[in-house]
Amino acid sequence: MNNKKILIAYYSYSGNTKRVAAKIQNITNGDIFEIIPKKEYPRNYNEAVNVAQEEKQKDIKPELIDNGNIKDYDIIFIGTPVWWYTMAGPVKTFLSKNDFTGKTIIPFCTHGGGGASSTYADMQNLAKGAEITEGYTSYENSAKDTEIADWINKLKL
Numbered sequence: 539m540n541n542k543k544i545l546i547a548y549y550s551y552s553g554n555t556k557r558v559a560a561k562i563q564n565i566t567n568g569d570i571f572e573i574i575p576k577k578e579y580p581r582n583y584n585e586a587v588n589v590a591q592e593e594k595q596k597d598i599k600p601e602l603i604d605n606g607n608i609k610d611y612d613i614i615f616i617g618t619p620v621w622w623y624t625m626a627g628p629v630k631t632f633l634s635k636n637d638f639t640g641k642t643i644i645p646f647c648t649h650g651g652g653g654a655s656s657t658y659a660d661m662q663n664l665a666k667g668a669e670i671t672e673g674y675t676s677y678e679n680s681a682k683d684t685e686i687a688d689w690i691n692k693l694k695l
């Protein structure tokens with residue numbers, strides 16, 4: 539991890555992914571960037587599920603308050619909840635609006651029982667020039683500090 543600049547970018551609807559991002563930040567001391575859509579998703583869970591389903595079906599990439607800037611970073615952790623078997627829409631936008639050529643992406647996600655599904659493969663499709671490492675996948679709010687530390691150590695950044 540020596541001289542490499544690290545960014546931890548994440549989107550979180552209900553807080554689980556945000557907590558994993560904070561744990562990664564503690565370990566790596568990277569900068570943190572919260573991906574925030576311009577239009578908030580409904581707070582009602584079922585309504586949010588419906589909006590997300592429509593976005594997925596129509597491949598909508600929702601506008602963000604700030605697209606972020608990854609230029610100065612070598613390593614970008616990218617975190618998302620699993621929504622409809624893939625990453626959440628705002629993360630699709632973030633990947634599409636930045637140039638990941640030559641960057642290393644370290645993905646992580648939290649899910650409600652279905653696992654990562656196509657999340658990591660879809661990330662690679664949206665960030666063609668990037669190298670994507672093994673990800674860290676956890677159920678809801680069950681991520682463990684020791685597991686996260688082991689995963690990061692194994693990556694030998």
Ligand SMILES: Cc1cc2nc3c(=O)[nH]c(=O)nc-3n(C[C@H](O)[C@H](O)[C@H](O)COP(=O)(O)O)c2cc1C
Pocket residue numbers: 549550551552553554555556583586587588590591618619620621622623624648649650651652653677678679
């Ligand atoms: C719109 C929506 C779609 C979801 N789709 C899935 C899914 O396909 N598979 C799954 O395992 N969990 C699914 N979940 C559950 C979330 O992935 C899980 O609760 C996650 O930990 C939430 O992360 P967050 O608190 O950072 O938003 C979905 C949740 C929402 C709100």
